[in-house]
Amino acid sequence: MAVAKLVAMGSNTNAVRSYDVQGTSYDPFDGKILNWPVGQLDSNLQMIAKIAAICNDADVEKAGQDKSGHYVAHGMPTEAALKDTMLDVIIFSVLLCLVSVLMCNFYTVIAACAYTWNKIEQRIATLEFDRDRKSMGVIVSSSTGNKLLVKGAVESLLDRSSHVQLLDGSVVELDQSLRAVILESLHKLSSNALRVLGFAYKDDLPEFATYDGDEDHPAHKLLLKPETYSSIESNLVFVGLAGLRDPPRKEVPRAIEDCRTAGIRVMVITGDNKATAEAICRDIGVFGRHENISSRSLTGKEFMELSRQDKENYLNQDGGLLFSRAEPRHKQEIVRLLKDSGEVVAMTGDGVNDAPALKLADIGIAMGIAGTEVAKEASDMVLADDNFSTIVSAVGEGRSIYNNMKAFIRYMISSNIGEVACIFLTAALGIPEGLIPVQLLWVNLVTDGPPATALGFNPPDKDIMKKPPRRSDDSLISPWILFRYLVIGAYVGIATVGIFIIWYTRSSFLGIDLSGDGHSLVTYSQLANWGQCSTWNNFTASPFTAGNQEIKFDNPCDYFQTGKIKAMTLSLSVLVAIEMFNSLNALSEDGSLLTMPPWVNPWLLLAMSISFGLHFLILYVPFLAQIFGIVPLSLNEWLLVLAVALPVILIDEVLKFVGRCTSGMRSSSSKRSLKHKEE
Known part of the structure; x- marks a missing residue:
């Protein structure tokens, strides 16, 4: 944040002076005040500088002792920007002549002079800022008596000012024409997205004329009652104003657009002037450059004056909304109404006054750098970089985590449904068991484990921030997804049992020869009634080769068990x-493998390799093959395995295509159901 404009009073009641300020760091040598009257610090400019320097709790200092040391600020950014600008005022107006004499220690001289007012006119009391009067004041003691110095919202100071100080230090009455000149300057600054602060003072302090900070003084009791601050800060002398630029980060407009695409509504709630807030909202993309926003921009007071129904209608508008000059109770009311309408509300803030709304929101997000401890304690999350785009990134990351969790569940459930279907079909068809318990245990604990784990590393879908947000009460498994589980699971079961039947009943399948091992073929009827084998006449089973061993049968009926x-x-x-x-x-x-190919998650490819490797291990190591009751397969048999297994991808691709085509209809149906429920 930096001061961009200084507006001082002119030599008559119809004129003001405006100075442009350049510079974006706290380095006093970085700033440049344009069209500045070098060496001429008139009474009005001096008073503006004095108020900005003394009515200020921030500090600007050099970090490090070497030439490369940079300048850092301690305190509120607004006050630090004002303090930095006062250093520029001193450089350009008072100390320019010292450059040649004190070049060796120029910064020390500037810093000392910047705080001269603080030493000569010592602060003895502070009237803390509050949202009602929108100002901060300090009482200082000097050789000419105690004074009150105030800075705050221009409108608020003007309401409590009775006079204005001109260029030469003379004080004139604040009439309507002079008020209009000042408000016009305020409007110009605000319309250029500048936050505007006004400056005023008061010499006549009868209650505090002899006050020196002593707690026993009668006036001290007034300082303990914030409700008396407005009366103390009355009959002020207005001296000028400053426009501060709080530039949005470069990535904010893009983040706002990402929110809009993702179905997230962004509402701006600020204590700034309405014109300033509207200009900033246009800069960051909450509103269009030339969009009519009369129906989407209200002050907090205007919003609170609406009926509850009108408030709800206002909040339910599509697109961004703006609430300016908002107070803590306004923020709470907005959050409460949004939650009552079923919205999931994330609230950001950094100040003590934001804490109630942060606590009330579904997700309170405090600023980690500029945020107060009260705001952080009231929040669910703390942003380490104070960057709005980080919130948008977190939303994308959260959606990705949720999708990966669903991917894990989707994979495990469909696979387990397949195993259950396999056992069920075996029993229903009456054929011999195709899998024994140790094999099922191996598949569940070892073979399925690596891919399921690797699915947690899935990258986000390319359109993850283009999908509308899900409701907080949405089910993890929708009816459509459950149907997909059942279809895939059914195919797993059919394929696993089907290849068992094919080996017994077919000599070839899909052009792949299966007769190379010399096993005997039976009819499906014989396979389904294998328990009656002993009653069959003339049934024989030829020996066949399984791996490196020959399988023989003393009893032909053993073909359905040992064979x-x-x-x-x-x-x-x-x-x-x-x-x-x-x-x-x-x-x-819902994304096709054509848009999210397998290599987008190399961990999954590695996990699949591990699982296949483990399967090959138990197949081709004789000791392990004997434990699991299996034998090595030939190339033709592997081709058959792949031919039967690969269609699971095609089936799910078809289901995904149907899901993408019907997702819009399901979403519209869901909205209609919600609307009907609300009615």
């Missing part, structure tokens, strides 16, 4: 492969 080792291996391999491919489906809830 199913190859069929079980195929079923287990299909289950593992289909769940690996299903993990690719979980990369995005």
